[in-house]
Amino acid sequence: MATPVDAFKEDRQHVEFRQQVAGKIENPLLGISREQLRRDVEVFAREKGLEEHLPVLQKGAILAQNPLDYDMLPELTAEDRTAIRWEHEHKWSHPWTLYLTIILCSMGACVQGWDQTGSNAANLSFPQAFGIAEIAGTANYQRNTWLVGLINSAPYLGSAFVGCWLSAPLNNYAGRRGTIFITALILIITPICSGLTQTWEQLFVVRLLLGFGMGAKGSTVPIFAAENAPTQIRGALVMGWQLWTACGIFLGYVANVAVADTGKISWRLQLGSAFIPAVPLACGILFCPESPRWLMGKNRYPAAYRSLLRLRHHELQAARDIYYVHVQLEAEMALKAGGNYFTRFRDLFTIPRIRRATLASRQVFAFPAVFTIDTFGRSIRSAKGLYHSAEVFPLSHREAGMGWAVATCLFWAAILSMTFPSMLAAMSPTGAFCFYAGLNVIAFCLLFLFLPETKQRTLEELDQVFSVPTSRFMSYQVKETLPYWIKRYVFFKKEAVLEPLFIVEGVDDPHAVRGNRRFADDRVDEVDEKKA
Numbered sequence: 001m002a003t004p005v006d007a008f009k010e011d012r013q014h015v016e017f018r019q020q021v022a023g024k025i026e027n028p029l030l031g032i033s034r035e036q037l038r039r040d041v042e043v044f045a046r047e048k049g050l051e052e053h054l055p056v057l058q059k060g061a062i063l064a065q066n067p068l069d070y071d072m073l074p075e076l077t078a079e080d081r082t083a084i085r086w087e088h089e090h091k092w093s094h095p096w097t098l099y100l101t102i103i104l105c106s107m108g109a110c111v112q113g114w115d116q117t118g119s120n121a122a123n124l125s126f127p128q129a130f131g132i133a134e135i136a137g138t139a140n141y142q143r144n145t146w147l148v149g150l151i152n153s154a155p156y157l158g159s160a161f162v163g164c165w166l167s168a169p170l171n172n173y174a175g176r177r178g179t180i181f182i183t184a185l186i187l188i189i190t191p192i193c194s195g196l197t198q199t200w201e202q203l204f205v206v207r208l209l210l211g212f213g214m215g216a217k218g219s220t221v222p223i224f225a226a227e228n229a230p231t232q233i234r235g236a237l238v239m240g241w242q243l244w245t246a247c248g249i250f251l252g253y254v255a256n257v258a259v260a261d262t263g264k265i266s267w268r269l270q271l272g273s274a275f276i277p278a279v280p281l282a283c284g285i286l287f288c289p290e291s292p293r294w295l296m297g298k299n300r301y302p303a304a305y306r307s308l309l310r311l312r313h314h315e316l317q318a319a320r321d322i323y324y325v326h327v328q329l330e331a332e333m334a335l336k337a338g339g340n341y342f343t344r345f346r347d348l349f350t351i352p353r354i355r356r357a358t359l360a361s362r363q364v365f366a367f368p369a370v371f372t373i374d375t376f377g378r379s380i381r382s383a384k385g386l387y388h389s390a391e392v393f394p395l396s397h398r399e400a401g402m403g404w405a406v407a408t409c410l411f412w413a414a415i416l417s418m419t420f421p422s423m424l425a426a427m428s429p430t431g432a433f434c435f436y437a438g439l440n441v442i443a444f445c446l447l448f449l450f451l452p453e454t455k456q457r458t459l460e461e462l463d464q465v466f467s468v469p470t471s472r473f474m475s476y477q478v479k480e481t482l483p484y485w486i487k488r489y490v491f492f493k494k495e496a497v498l499e500p501l502f503i504v505e506g507v508d509d510p511h512a513v514r515g516n517r518r519f520a521d522d523r524v525d526e527v528d529e530k531k532a
Contacts, residue, residue: 163215
């Protein structure tokens with residue numbers, strides 16, 4: 001008996017050819033008869049211990065096969081159609097469990113923002129307390145300047161070289177929630193200990209340990225948020241990481257001012273207060289539902305279904321999501337073996353689809369766009385940081401890929417922290433900031449050329465988005481996207497239309513992508529003619 005996975009594997013060569021020339025994203029359930037789909041779901045429910053939910057799972061599979069035709073599916077009741085219509089028309093209507101999960105886990109970002117501002121203020125006094133003050137003209141001026149930079153960079157060094165790489169084994173054994181809980185404990189203990197240190201060496205070591213928790217947390221929280229969030233608002237919800245980092249920076253400044261007049265202990269209070277946002281994180285995270293995708297990766301489908309029921313309004317939505325994700329995960333696992341941790345790390349640079357995700361995960365920009373990110377897209381108006389890295393890797397390589405992305409980001413943050421005091425002295429503030437402005441110009445060009453759009457796509461559909469060759473995507477950006485933006489925003493031609501590169505068969509509105517279908521068909525005909 002053929003399954004959706006078998007059909008997907010048999011047709012893979014055709015799928016990859018279509019992706020390369022047209023950017024087509026295949027729905028693996030398309031082309032399966034209604035009766036066959038019901039039988040496939042029966043097998044799925046029996047194998048995964050979900051037989052008691054078989055009727056709703058069958059309806060969910062039919063809905064996943066025809067997501068835009070819910071009003072015309074005879075299998076759905078009036079209540080079912082009302083629930084799905086509400087989902088389409090009210091994209092921000094979701095259970096409070098979902099919002100509380102995202103907000104709570106993203107509070108972990110507060111620690112990072114709070115520590116940044118706390119260490120900035122503490123720089124005014126802890127060097128004097130430890131005898132490493134930066135006094136121009138003294139014999140140890142250069143040495144002390146580099147020592148202060150080293151202490152400031154310690155959390156980023158700890159993250160880049162240890163913390164980020166601990167996230168994969170921690171996630172494997174403790175799950176997403178367990179990893180966040182463990183790192184929250186580290187982020188409570190280490191700031192307090194940093195305020196109790198007696199030498200600069202002790203402070204350096206404690207801040208290094210702070211980085212262990214910061215790196216593992218930063219590699220897990222965005223994944224946890226992305227895997228729990230529904231597709232239509234995933235980008236905005238995961239953006240909570242950026243919001244809470246900014247909130248932590250603000251609260252850090254407030255704390256700095258509050259303790260500024262406490263005398264010689266002010267720097268201890270400024271560094272130690274960064275533990276505060278980690279307390280509600282540690283207390284609340286275990287009450288949140290575990291990531292359904294992580295549970296499915298561990299073959300714990302009943303638990304995954306229970307998590308989805310807490311994260312979705314209607315049981316039909318949970319049934320649709322679990323089956324659609326299951327089919328695509330099975331196809332993904334059948335097409336590429338995950339191997340051990342070192343093999344998966346090697347795959348980040350050797351498997352073309354994953355290599356493109358690795359490249360895309362490093363194009364980092366930050367624009368405030370919480371309410372527009374799922375409308376205008378991530379590659380044009382977005383917070384291009386850790387959240388995008390959480391989306392782009394397949395489940396089998398998600399922890400390793402996210403660890404690499406965060407480690408790379410924080411490694412360069414460490415370099416910045418160590419070198420910036422010397423840059424200020426040598427280049428002046430104007431020269432130093434102009435240098436980094438120039439780097440942002442380069443980053444903008446890299447983002448434009450290498451970062452595919454991911455909005456309104458499930459995490460599993462992105463596996464096919466990143467199967468499109470980089471040269472094909474770059475050609476589209478230069479020949480289609482750039483002329484469109486010039487016409488629309490330089491010459492203000494409202495009639496300008498940007499034909500989408502990626503379309504999901506059976507999911508995207510055919511009227512909305514008719515230009516792309518014409519473009520795709522022309523490209524396929526062109527290739528066929530060359531082959532002939």
